[in-house]
Amino acid sequence: MTEHILVLGSNGQIGTELVTALRKAYGFNKVVACDIRRPDYDIKNAGPFEFVNVLDKENLKAVYEKYKPKQVYLLAALLSATGEQNPKLAWDLNMNGLLNVLDFSIEYRTQKVYWPSSIAVFGPSSPKNQTPQFCTMDPNTVYGISKLAGERWCEYYFQKFGLDVRSIRYPGIISWKAMPGGGTTDYAIHIFHDALKKKTYQSFLSAETDLPMMYMDDAIRGTIELMDAPAENIQIRSSYNFDGLSFNPEELAAEIRKHIPDFTLTYGDNDPRQAIANSWPKSIDDSYAEKDWNWSPKFDLQKITSEMLRNLGKG
Numbered sequence: 001m002t003e004h005i006l007v008l009g010s011n012g013q014i015g016t017e018l019v020t021a022l023r024k025a026y027g028f029n030k031v032v033a034c035d036i037r038r039p040d041y042d043i044k045n046a047g048p049f050e051f052v053n054v055l056d057k058e059n060l061k062a063v064y065e066k067y068k069p070k071q072v073y074l075l076a077a078l079l080s081a082t083g084e085q086n087p088k089l090a091w092d093l094n095m096n097g098l099l100n101v102l103d104f105s106i107e108y109r110t111q112k113v114y115w116p117s118s119i120a121v122f123g124p125s126s127p128k129n130q131t132p133q134f135c136t137m138d139p140n141t142v143y144g145i146s147k148l149a150g151e152r153w154c155e156y157y158f159q160k161f162g163l164d165v166r167s168i169r170y171p172g173i174i175s176w177k178a179m180p181g182g183g184t185t186d187y188a189i190h191i192f193h194d195a196l197k198k199k200t201y202q203s204f205l206s207a208e209t210d211l212p213m214m215y216m217d218d219a220i221r222g223t224i225e226l227m228d229a230p231a232e233n234i235q236i237r238s239s240y241n242f243d244g245l246s247f248n249p250e251e252l253a254a255e256i257r258k259h260i261p262d263f264t265l266t267y268g269d270n271d272p273r274q275a276i277a278n279s280w281p282k283s284i285d286d287s288y289a290e291k292d293w294n295w296s297p298k299f300d301l302q303k304i305t306s307e308m309l310r311n312l313g314k315g
């Protein structure tokens, strides 16, 4: 049985939904969910699961040895806000986790590797509007530094060793199934939970902080479309700019008010995440993704808002 797909970091916000989508596409037992933490579902009835610490080479090698994976998705990472609280751990996990996976993927002849980058690779000197694929990049968070360095490693492994590694610079991902894991864009999820529970939310980002965002369904579809595209179409082996939409807290609140008219939004101050957001793009030019693998998002602010409120409202 050599057709397995590994998802490393399967319990996180993206992993939770990617595993389900990949199992639908490739078969329930073909996709091995791997995480350092026990998932909050019943492992025995939920498809293959392995405890994996991507920093533990022996542990990681044993999983490669057991499954000889054809594809590997590496999602285990510390995000922007959490990374600032523990910079050395963020660097270690984000960087050495990636290098371990790249090395074992060569050793075990993995056909394709997926690794997410982020809009955090851009910094204060990058153009803010319609940020292009290629421009000045001076990230000033440890998360952004590790993602930019990771992009260079991905391209290096492609060029030196022919490893088919593919990557997307995710914007803030909005979803309802699992909570986000310590990012700067997380307000755009918390706001929906609080709107339904309390009809009020205190944003840690200011009213006019525009950021690139995307609904999870688009992010998962885009990820799988990139992985399914013919290798010769994938011209960018660092990481693709990837756009959904851009909005700020005030615009999101206005959309929520169409469903919950008495929803109120207040603002905190002096949150360290504001400085991170200020250093990031306001909007993204993703024309390479459009050209190379036909990327096109489907969810606008209206659709995201109604989907989020409908799904969270059920629970």
Ligand code: SER
Binding pocket: 079, 080, 081, 117, 118, 119, 120, 143, 170, 171, 172, 173, 182, 183, 184, 185, 186
């Ligand atoms: N959502 C991520 C973060 O805020 C961006 O990559 O850290």
